[in-house]
Amino acid sequence: MKKFPAYDPPEYLNWRPDPELVKRFAETYAADPARRAIVDALSAAARLDLYRGMLRTRLHDLALKRWVKQGVISKAWLGTGEEATTVGPVHALNREVDVVGPMIRNAGACCEMGISVADMLRGYLGTADSPSGGRDGHVGAFGLRVLQPISNIGNVPPVMVGIALAFRLKKIDGVTLTWVGDGSVKSGPSHEAFNFAAVQRLPVIFIIQNNQVALGTPVAVHHLPGNFDELHEAYGMAGWSFDGNNVLDGYAATRLAADQCRAGEGPVMLSVDTFRMGGHATHDEQEARRTLPEALFAYWGARDPIGLYEEYLVEHGVERAELERVELEATEEIDRAADEALVSRESNMPDPESALRDVYADSR
Ligand SMILES: Cc1ncc(C[n+]2csc(CCOP(=O)(O)OP(=O)(O)O)c2C)c(N)n1
Numbered sequence: 001m002k003k004f005p006a007y008d009p010p011e012y013l014n015w016r017p018d019p020e021l022v023k024r025f026a027e028t029y030a031a032d033p034a035r036r037a038i039v040d041a042l043s044a045a046a047r048l049d050l051y052r053g054m055l056r057t058r059l060h061d062l063a064l065k066r067w068v069k070q071g072v073i074s075k076a077w078l079g080t081g082e083e084a085t086t087v088g089p090v091h092a093l094n095r096e097v098d099v100v101g102p103m104i105r106n107a108g109a110c111c112e113m114g115i116s117v118a119d120m121l122r123g124y125l126g127t128a129d130s131p132s133g134g135r136d137g138h139v140g141a142f143g144l145r146v147l148q149p150i151s152n153i154g155n156v157p158p159v160m161v162g163i164a165l166a167f168r169l170k171k172i173d174g175v176t177l178t179w180v181g182d183g184s185v186k187s188g189p190s191h192e193a194f195n196f197a198a199v200q201r202l203p204v205i206f207i208i209q210n211n212q213v214a215l216g217t218p219v220a221v222h223h224l225p226g227n228f229d230e231l232h233e234a235y236g237m238a239g240w241s242f243d244g245n246n247v248l249d250g251y252a253a254t255r256l257a258a259d260q261c262r263a264g265e266g267p268v269m270l271s272v273d274t275f276r277m278g279g280h281a282t283h284d285e286q287e288a289r290r291t292l293p294e295a296l297f298a299y300w301g302a303r304d305p306i307g308l309y310e311e312y313l314v315e316h317g318v319e320r321a322e323l324e325r326v327e328l329e330a331t332e333e334i335d336r337a338a339d340e341a342l343v344s345r346e347s348n349m350p351d352p353e354s355a356l357r358d359v360y361a362d363s364r
């Protein structure tokens, strides 16, 4: 995709495909015959949709970065480098029925579930016509089966488990999916959620998203095992991992998990390694560069999930012109959305009295 000198991490600005990594991209999902069969069955349109989803996610973040530089907003929480961990799994769901519970790195899940980019950006501006009516910077829309992120980390998993229990009681063939960060996974509520889901055999997918850092604390400082691959065993639940920078591997691994959930075989924990290519938010990007080893940025920068997927698509017969067409569409979608959201800010900020409405329950 186009490079953005003012906003991209240097590793993306200088990105060139590493032939070995491009080769391994296809080998990763193909190593498992079940995943391979799922990917092989993807239509050309579905493959491009995954690409569109990752572009939309990256460009949404770039629009926010631009607003920070322009002083429109003071900061933004981004998912740069983690797009595949969000987009692949969402596309593997039945988006007519299933419910997702994204956290800040998974804002892309909202759009992939049908929330407009304009509404995402209105959420940041706190306008009256944003999904929360201006009362929360986190964006969700339960009508589109997206739980609004709960700021207290580790508190989304119990809600997702509760929704899965409701699915069972109401005999709805749905699955819930949430992402739990390497830091958040240590919270008490997360532990209770994992355990309850396991003993009740509820249809929940937990993606343990290890982006190597929690706020400013590197994972090695807050977690003794080298990864989260065996955590599922502590709860007696099924689990496997996927490559967090490989959208096809994430798609296939999640499809298998969703099938298992729908078959009534209980929850699945997916462990994923990826990397936060920026700061916790835009305010501490330089600090992250000082705190985390440069080699980590180089290693994960070479694995840009969008760059690698572009190379994969081209190797599998997609014309670069076709990718450029999708990128142009996504860029226009984001630009239009930013303009629309700014109009809302000019004309549609919430009345102060509205803060008193819908505090305990929301009938919308
Ligand atoms: C209960 C609670 N404690 C602390 C915080 C402040 N906080 C917000 S994000 C975060 C780190 C989360 O790390 P991780 O789970 O790895 O997610 P990441 O930000 O890396 O995606 C912390 C400590 C919070 N929001 N809620």
Ligand SMILES: [Mg+2]
Pocket (backbone or CB within 6 Å): 181, 182, 183, 209, 210, 211, 212, 213, 214, 215
């Ligand atoms: Mg983290």
